[in-house]
Amino acid sequence: MEKLEVIVYSSTGCPYCEKVKAFLKEHGIEFEERNASIHKEYFDQLKERKIFGTPATLINGKLVLGFQEKKFNKLLGLSETTPASVTPPTQVEAPEETADNIFQPVNQRVLDEVYDFVTIGGGPAGASAAVYAARGKLKTLVIDKAPKAGTLAITHKIANYPGVREEVTGLELLTRMQAQAKDFGAEFVRSTVLSVNFSDEIKKIEIAEGTIQAKSVFIAVGAKAPSSKIKGEEEFTGRGVSYCSTCDAAFYQDQVVAVVGDNDEAIHEAETLAKYCKEVKILIPTEQLKGDADLSSLEANPKVKIFRRHRVREILGTDNVEKIVVLTDKKEEQIWDVDGIFLYLGGMKPGTDFLNGAVMRDEEGYVLVDEYLRTNIDGVFAGGDARRTPIKQAVISAADGAIAALSAEQHVNKRTKLRPQYS
Structure with a gap:
């Protein structure tokens, strides 16, 4: 069997990183973890590859962004019916409860x-x-x-x-x-x-x-x-499209990002991103926010611009996100320059x-x-x-x-x- 070299680029507090590591451990796959939120050299390595999110896993040099179980199975030579844990008992202490x-x-x-x-x-x-x-x-x-x-x-x-x-x-x-x-x-x-x-x-x-x-x-x-995605969303996931500021905010230091959503999570994520980014554009697809979401903290933040009744039609770029196509409240299409987009769409x-x-x-x-x-x-x-x-x-x-x-x-x-x- 071909020897596997597996490197996991992770961030502290990233749930998807934990899923990747748990999956590899459960299948007895040895890996090297590189925490990009702790070690700047690993953070820089990701940016050099134009990867703007974690987890990013390299399996014999082949990149897997996020947690994609089918892709892991294929690259690691695992069948989808492989038992959840094949690690010899001598290698594990009392196993932690997992799903x-x-x-x-x-x-x-x-x-x-x-x-x-x-x-x-x-x-x-x-x-x-x-x-x-x-x-x-x-x-x-x-x-x-x-x-x-x-x-x-x-x-x-x-x-x-x-x-x-x-x-x-x-x-x-x-x-x-x-x-x-x-x-x-x-x-x-x-x-x-x-x-x-x-x-x-x-x-x-x-x-x-x-x-x-x-x-x-x-x-x-x-x-x-709903299962429908924005055009370009899947293509640029991990390359400018993100769903977690805890995982990825540091990649956008002094850059411009868009946040899309009309719920409390979108508001809180925009607050976090504003601590890192030069500018945060929050696009609210509707007139009113859902639940008890409150915009007051963002309205007082000079780094945040709020756009009600604005929708993202498409995400554009070459190797990573460069622009988004926006349908404004006047039903006009505009192209905005952004370095990343964070999606928190409800429905x-x-x-x-x-x-x-x-x-x-x-x-x-x-x-x-x-x-x-x-x-x-x-x-x-x-x-x-x-x-x-x-x-x-x-x-x-x-x-x-x-x-x-x-x-x-x-x-x-x-x-x-x-x-x-x-x-």
Whole structure:
């Protein structure tokens, strides 16, 4: 087998860098890490290659930007079914809990079981529900098709989750929740739900491997962004297109960048970039910001220019981003010179299409529930971003999970009222 030379250029606090390193470790691949946020020589090496973001991985000289599992498998000679961990036990101390060892493949035992409680989705709502349900002695199963791809999992920094005083990545926080549920006896499997049948007392959940059976079900699939990308976005990802100021802001010292978005994340990222950049142009596609986002701090910053009702049509450049095509509020196309563009576009929609008519949903696909998160079908609950909440926050989704699990415990054990867990 050809000897592999693997170099990972990383940044402190970059969640995608952690994904790359975890992937390589899990597959027993030795690599050299070059932290570009600590060592200026590594930062300069990336700039010389016209790479303006991390992670950047060189595999025998071939570049992989970001975390691209299929490309890693191909360049490293791994099959997509390679076990998650092939490192000899002597090389690892007690393995840390990760999504890859919490979530297991579906086997026949899972298909033969009738679970008390099944949550479709392993994000903060599903994981929190699993903690409460499993601790309440319900036989609990969590199904998730992509445990590391949800909204919380790809959030690069969480600093306001109650009880967690240190800053953590979304994936770290989520993994802690899932590991806690696993400690109480919950099972986690990775699979895609194709359809559901809630017409009988025992609910049926169809997945590719067969049928999951459950006495109660919690719909906690979260929301997803539209798949359409800006023209040029994919081509220049890592070469001027970025999604994380923590990872990449230092690459734009004294340069001009655009930030695109209408949410709180876009505002905070623009604030961070203004500490490094000569100028930050924030393009807000709509007239109003979403949620509780507040522009006042940016309006007072002389390095920031705000453009409402401006949209990016195309990203242009040769080896890296050089210009963007902007549709102004006057419906005129303009070409702006920028050195980089940071994208925080929303447009999240609940991923509930697989339900079809199994439960009642509104015109946008949100599941309709009452105060106990009960749907119109007895024994079926919904929460988190699958229902219409006043604002989307991990702590609200986690609270929904607790309510849904306690409601499910009442249903399964045929109690007259909810029984709280005090200790």
